[in-house]
Amino acid sequence: MTIIQTVTGPIDADSLGRVLIHEHVFTGDIEHLLNHGRDFDEDAEIARAAAKMNAIKASGIDTIIDLTVLGLGRYVPRIRKVAELTDLNIIVSTGCYTLDVVPMPFQMVGPGLLFDEEDPMPGLFAGDIEHGIMDTGIRAAEVKCAIDAAGLTPGVERVMRAVAKANVRTGAPITVHTNPANGSGLIAQNVFAEEGVDLRDVIIGHLGDTMDLDYLTALAERGSILGMDRFGIAFSLSFEQRIATIVAMIERGFVEHLALSHDCYCWTNFHPGGVARFHEHQYSAVTDHVVPALRAAGVSQSAIDIMLIGNPHRHFVGAASRFAARNRSTHPADGVV
Numbered sequence: 001m002t003i004i005q006t007v008t009g010p011i012d013a014d015s016l017g018r019v020l021i022h023e024h025v026f027t028g029d030i031e032h033l034l035n036h037g038r039d040f041d042e043d044a045e046i047a048r049a050a051a052k053m054n055a056i057k058a059s060g061i062d063t064i065i066d067l068t069v070l071g072l073g074r075y076v077p078r079i080r081k082v083a084e085l086t087d088l089n090i091i092v093s094t095g096c097y098t099l100d101v102v103p104m105p106f107q108m109v110g111p112g113l114l115f116d117e118e119d120p121m122p123g124l125f126a127g128d129i130e131h132g133i134m135d136t137g138i139r140a141a142e143v144k145c146a147i148d149a150a151g152l153t154p155g156v157e158r159v160m161r162a163v164a165k166a167n168v169r170t171g172a173p174i175t176v177h178t179n180p181a182n183g184s185g186l187i188a189q190n191v192f193a194e195e196g197v198d199l200r201d202v203i204i205g206h207l208g209d210t211m212d213l214d215y216l217t218a219l220a221e222r223g224s225i226l227g228m229d230r231f232g233i234a235f236s237l238s239f240e241q242r243i244a245t246i247v248a249m250i251e252r253g254f255v256e257h258l259a260l261s262h263d264c265y266c267w268t269n270f271h272p273g274g275v276a277r278f279h280e281h282q283y284s285a286v287t288d289h290v291v292p293a294l295r296a297a298g299v300s301q302s303a304i305d306i307m308l309i310g311n312p313h314r315h316f317v318g319a320a321s322r323f324a325a326r327n328r329s330t331h332p333a334d335g336v337v
């Protein structure tokens, strides 16, 4: 049995059920919220978010991975209030989202910097996984970083290596936000591999934004899961193109490397309007539109189950079992290291 930590406590991995691998509950700039967030009604937003989580559960989804980390407004006490009002499993993440420089609390601290000491990031991330976030008792179960149009800037690379170290130290799997336009998924895989990450532990995010089958194939052949995770967002590709790309990848034999999601949120202050820029960008798109469209395109129910159940399950259980095996081989039972 593999235990997976959720906001409301540990569950057996076999209870994960159908998983949306890349979502958010609340995202936003917390400093802006504290200074300019007059309109934010926390109790109302928690109730609204819980209603959305309940609707996801009613649609047949059992678990979401909330990839809101430092830089995206993570605040788990608020997530707990939502999680207590729903039966949906909510898994939270640690790590850092930056597309360029590291957040201020890290800019002067680290090897060779003004405060020339150990980089605090890997330890903070691992601590969120092993001991919990602050004194909430809520433990993260996923590690997250990002690389986008700016590529592997020094800040992006530093976070990526810290995330990799947290994975190696704890066995928690990784999701990386990428931009397919510059092939940044391959760059991320290279950095992770250099740090000793097993690339099967990694979901490469936002690959639903490309139809470049050779790029997708190259990433999948190294073992990672491809996040087809922006259903309902009408930029870069249409819904039909996103569906066609999944069908083509299944035809190429990569059903075990595909996972589905929306990258939705219940509330944000990153843009006006608070919720979605696109009307179709709803947590229900996968169950209401994607699955029927895939079935109509000839994709079998068992392939759907692999993408929604099997692959997310393997993402957690595979990483945990490889971590256990690594630790057994470096720490033999007889104590002779």
Ligand SMILES: [Zn+2]
Binding pocket: 022, 023, 024, 067, 263
């Ligand atoms: Zn996201």
